[in-house]
Amino acid sequence: MINGKENVLYAKAYASATRVVKAHQYLGQEKREFVLAKQLLRSGTSIGANVAEANGAISDAEFSAKLSIAYKGCLETKYWLDLLKDTNFNDEKQDRSLYADADELGRMLFASIRKVRGIRTDK
Template identity: 65%
Template sequence: MMSNEGLGMTGNVVYEKAYKLAIRIVNAYRYLCDERKEFVLSKQLLRSGTSIGANIAEAQGAISKADFRAKMSIAYKESLEVQYWLSLLKDTGYLKPKAFESLQADAAEVSRILCKIVKSSTQTSSNSKILSPN
């Protein structure tokens, strides 16, 4: 099993939390497919849940501030999508309330962090434009 340490992301709190969430999402996907025989909604959850960390990883290699903001914004939107799919899976009876609450709490935490990063990077960019001589 490959760890996220090979990507040079240790110490990056949001990446580490997103990576752990992705592992939980993969395990939830397996459960939903194997035990609950649900294949459509769970695939959407898998896609969005693993996309968060991938976009954060891409943001770390951004070639500009705008590129960084764009990737982190996508990661944030994917985290919101995860919360949607989790709610839908719970409300349709595929996901038990206890599992939902735990996964939802992790997804909400990642969303909050990403939202702060996106807002902060946007404010920094806006401030630099105001202060720029051009």
């Protein structure tokens, strides 16, 4: 854990995952879209699961690796959200909100990865 940030990160990832689960339910029940919804569910909930695993890491390398997987989950989640929006399954407001969650998590994860790896940002 870096200065307690992973607890904030975990809480945000968990809150985002609950929203993704609700979006999955909506897409299945209201839009009858199951394939893309399942992909969104898988990637969107994996972010928090990997953050939870990172918090239990026994080395900086394991911690960094799990955060990297979570970061990639954010990128994948944004891809599925874009696809759902562009195929008219998600409305603009819902998409913007879920996308903003994934984007914020991605920035937080990337900053944490850089910090644990000792990568300077002030070159």
